[in-house]
Amino acid sequence: TLDPHPPAELLARRARAIGPSLSISYAEKLKMVRGEGPWLIDHSGRRYLDAVNNITHVGHCNPQVVAAIARQAGILNTNTRYLSELILDYSERLTAKLPGDLKVAYFVNSGTEANELALRIARTAMGKKSTVVLDWAYHGNSGGMVDVSPYKFKRKGGYPQPDFVEIAAFPDPYRGPHKGMSEASGRAYAGDVARCLEAVRAKTGTSAAAFIAESISGVGGQVVYPDGYLKSVYEQVRAAGGLCIADEVQCGFGRVGETFWGFELQGVVPDIVVMGKPIGNGHPLAAVVTTRELAATFANGMEYFNSFGGNPVSMAVGMAVLDVIEGEGLQQTALETGRYMLDRFRDMARRAPLIGDVRGRGLFSGVELVRNQETLEPATAEAGWIVNHIRQQGVLASTDGPLDNVLKFKPPMVFGRAEADILCDALERAFADLAASGPSAAG
Ligand code: PMP
Numbered sequence: 496t497l498d499p500h501p502p503a504e505l506l507a508r509r510a511r512a513i514g515p516s517l518s519i520s521y522a523e524k525l526k527m528v529r530g531e532g533p534w535l536i537d538h539s540g541r542r543y544l545d546a547v548n549n550i551t552h553v554g555h556c557n558p559q560v561v562a563a564i565a566r567q568a569g570i571l572n573t574n575t576r577y578l579s580e581l582i583l584d585y586s587e588r589l590t591a592k593l594p595g596d597l598k599v600a601y602f603v604n605s606g607t608e609a610n611e612l613a614l615r616i617a618r619t620a621m622g623k624k625s626t627v628v629l630d631w632a633y634h635g636n637s638g639g640m641v642d643v644s645p646y647k648f649k650r651k652g653g654y655p656q657p658d659f660v661e662i663a664a665f666p667d668p669y670r671g672p673h674k675g676m677s678e679a680s681g682r683a684y685a686g687d688v689a690r691c692l693e694a695v696r697a698k699t700g701t702s703a704a705a706f707i708a709e710s711i712s713g714v715g716g717q718v719v720y721p722d723g724y725l726k727s728v729y730e731q732v733r734a735a736g737g738l739c740i741a742d743e744v745q746c747g748f749g750r751v752g753e754t755f756w757g758f759e760l761q762g763v764v765p766d767i768v769v770m771g772k773p774i775g776n777g778h779p780l781a782a783v784v785t786t787r788e789l790a791a792t793f794a795n796g797m798e799y800f801n802s803f804g805g806n807p808v809s810m811a812v813g814m815a816v817l818d819v820i821e822g823e824g825l826q827q828t829a830l831e832t833g834r835y836m837l838d839r840f841r842d843m844a845r846r847a848p849l850i851g852d853v854r855g856r857g858l859f860s861g862v863e864l865v866r867n868q869e870t871l872e873p874a875t876a877e878a879g880w881i882v883n884h885i886r887q888q889g890v891l892a893s894t895d896g897p898l899d900n901v902l903k904f905k906p907p908m909v910f911g912r913a914e915a916d917i918l919c920d921a922l923e924r925a926f927a928d929l930a931a932s933g934p935s936a937a938g
């Protein structure tokens with residue numbers, strides 16, 4: 496069927512109607528018209544395997560989630576100032592998934608808002624503002640979040656590091672100064688957080704309010720921290736009088752396979768946990784969970800109200816997402832498919848000299864491309880070329896990391912071995928084609 500509004504027409508309208516700071520994927524722009532499990536279907540009816548959308552956690556247009564939205568939207572949708580068992584049922588079920596005293600939830604509409612609230616809770620409780628962040632971190636799109644996101648403020652269009660923010664060295668065991676996943680490497684990187692804590696004390700005469708980090712770095716290029724890194728960092732931050740916040744927006748909710756939360760891989764328990772993206776499967780839902788003690792301190796007289804956060808439709812969605820994760824055993828799928836994919840990537844690395852590093856946990860993985868295995872010269876153009884090549888074959892992925900040379904994979908969790916094979920076969924062909932066309936092919 497002929498599409499009355501093909502991509503070229505939409506692109507022209509978009510240039511006039513939508514703010515130009517919004518980018519669009521691929522040189523050959525795609526118009527998606529339908530989603531189905533791990534698949535996206537474009538205007539011409541072509542099916543693409545989605546290997547990168549971690550928001551649609553339980554699959555595009557998951558029927559249970561769609562039914563939950565429709566059902567609750569037809570019954571009641573209002574704010575949280577009336578009693579409802581939905582928000583209580585969901586809070587109790589969600590916090591049951593968390594260790595320790597992490598038993599009090601706040602519901603908001605985006606990861607940005609959730610991180611904003613997490614920092615407000617920490618800063619209010621501690622009565623100070625300074626924050627230690629990781630290099631290349633991204634925590635959201637608001638002014639307050641760009642301030643704690645070196646990935647944004649250090650880049651083009653950014654601004655100088657705010658004086659209340661200290662940037663700790665990126666604990667990258669492949670490219671950073673300390674190599675490998677050992678505890679020695681973890682402790683060495685954690686030493687840089689000690690430097691940041693001292694810098695805060697020297698500047699302000701007191702400790703930092705908080706340390707915030709993803710449990711595995713997403714925009715930093717799927718970087719898994721060395722063993723013991725967060726453990727050592729949390730100890731130091733707490734000893735200095737600060738709180739620890741885990742941003743689980745990308746890596747939470749069973750994606751890493753072995754555990755439900757990314758921080759569990761590092762053997763730590765945060766003071767505040769931030770969740771977003773997958774929690775609503777694309778419906779705007781995000782959450783902050785903290786301890787009763789911190790929640791009580793935050794209730795200092797100023798109300799926290801959120802027009803949409805925690806509404807009955809969102810709560811029904813959150814519940815449906817957990818039902819599907821548990822009902823379909825998706826954490827186990829992430830573990831098994833994830834291991835299989837990582838094995839195939841490692842096998843590919845034996846034939847593809849461009850592959851410098853294969854890393855990740857579960858269905859959260861990355862393949863870093865380099866031109867030289869010794870100097871680690873980034874193969875940025877090649878990474879873009881590979882992503883475009885597999886797109887031509889009908890598979891969607893992306894590149895990321897500070898050098899934009901990491902192939903990034905974080906598919907919907909309904910990604911089985913069959914889907915992993917489609918992705919990996921496409922990658923094999925792309926690497927072979929690139930090798931056959933010579934080093935200048937990628938430009
Ligand atoms: N934290 C992390 C780690 C993220 O990846 C993102 C989004 N890319 C956010 C926070 C912000 O979430 P949102 O876009 O929902 O505001």
